[in-house]
Structure formats: structure tokens, C-alpha cells
Amino acid sequence: MVTLLPAILQLSREGLEAEIQRLGTLSPFLHIVVTGALVEGLPMALSPRDVAEVLEADTMGVQFNVHLMLTREELGNWIPPLVQIEQVASVVIHYEIGEGLLVHIQTIRAAGKTVLVAINPGTPVEAVDPYAGQIDGVMVMGVVPGAQGKP
Numbered sequence: 001m002v003t004l005l006p007a008i009l010q011l012s013r014e015g016l017e018a019e020i021q022r023l024g025t026l027s028p029f030l031h032i033v034v035t036g037a038l039v040e041g042l043p044m045a046l047s048p049r050d051v052a053e054v055l056e057a058d059t060m061g062v063q064f065n066v067h068l069m070l071t072r073e074e075l076g077n078w079i080p081p082l083v084q085i086e087q088v089a090s091v092v093i094h095y096e097i098g099e100g101l102l103v104h105i106q107t108i109r110a111a112g113k114t115v116l117v118a119i120n121p122g123t124p125v126e127a128v129d130p131y132a133g134q135i136d137g138v139m140v141m142g143v144v145p146g147a148q149g150k151p
Helices: 012-024 048-056 073-082 101-110 125-131
Strands: 029-035 063-069 088-094 114-118 137-140
Touching: 012 029, 012 048, 029 048, 048 063, 048 073, 063 073, 063 114, 073 088, 073 101, 088 101, 101 114, 101 125, 114 125, 125 137
Parallel strands: 029 063, 063 088, 088 114, 114 137
Antiparallel strands: none
8 A cells, every 4th residue: 555645845734734734634644845945945944833733633533743944953852742642653763964863863762753864965875874873764855955946
């Protein structure tokens, strides 16, 4: 069986709510993209509280894969509330945050969530080898965060 994983990148709470309602009828899983300082030119417009409240609302039984395109400093504000949400099945964080990656992986894992590490196009897959026993998968980005739609 093939499962669709529609991605949602919204900069407003209302937009996020509307897209979840629209796409939640197509798939039992949705990929929510949260942008921050890791994404050049695309500001963070949603707070951890905004996203948590939307994901905890009546979302028709949808489970979420939350992709945090955030810096190491920003992750500290986002991971604790997200991993407490029953509907969040998995969390993706970026290898490129550097130091502190393992601590964030362990925090997500301790909450019983699936952990994936995303790597940018220029990062060799072998870079995540030290984390192989602690993560559930690797997401290989097709573009550097913030470069979508640019030549």
C-alpha cells in the first residue's frame, strides 16, 4: 500500500488549520514544515504554542510528521511541547545544526517519537553514521532550506 505524505508549509495559524482540514481527507499522515533561522529568507511566523494548539485540535485522526527547519537554539523551544502532542508521530531535525544534535535526538526518542535527521544536498549521507543506532531514518533534502523555487 502506498501512503501519500502531503507537505504543508504555512506561515499563519489560519493557513495551517485550513490546509490540515483540506489535506487530512487525503492521507492519514501530514508533513508539517516549520521554518526558522535555518531557512534564509523565510521567517518564522508561527510560535510553538500556535502549532501545538492546531495539532492538538480535532484533526480527523491525522498523524503528523513535523519537520523542524530550525537552528539548535530554536529547537530548544520547539521540541519539548511538540513531543507531548499525541498526534505528532515523528520529528525531523537537521544534521546541519551541528553541536547539540544528539541531545535533541535523545529528547525526541525519550518521548517515544520517531526521529529522522534531514541532510542538505551537499552533506554526505555518511555524516549521519554516528547517529545510526539512535535515529529511524534520514531525509535527503532536494534543495538547501530556503532555496526552493530558486535557480
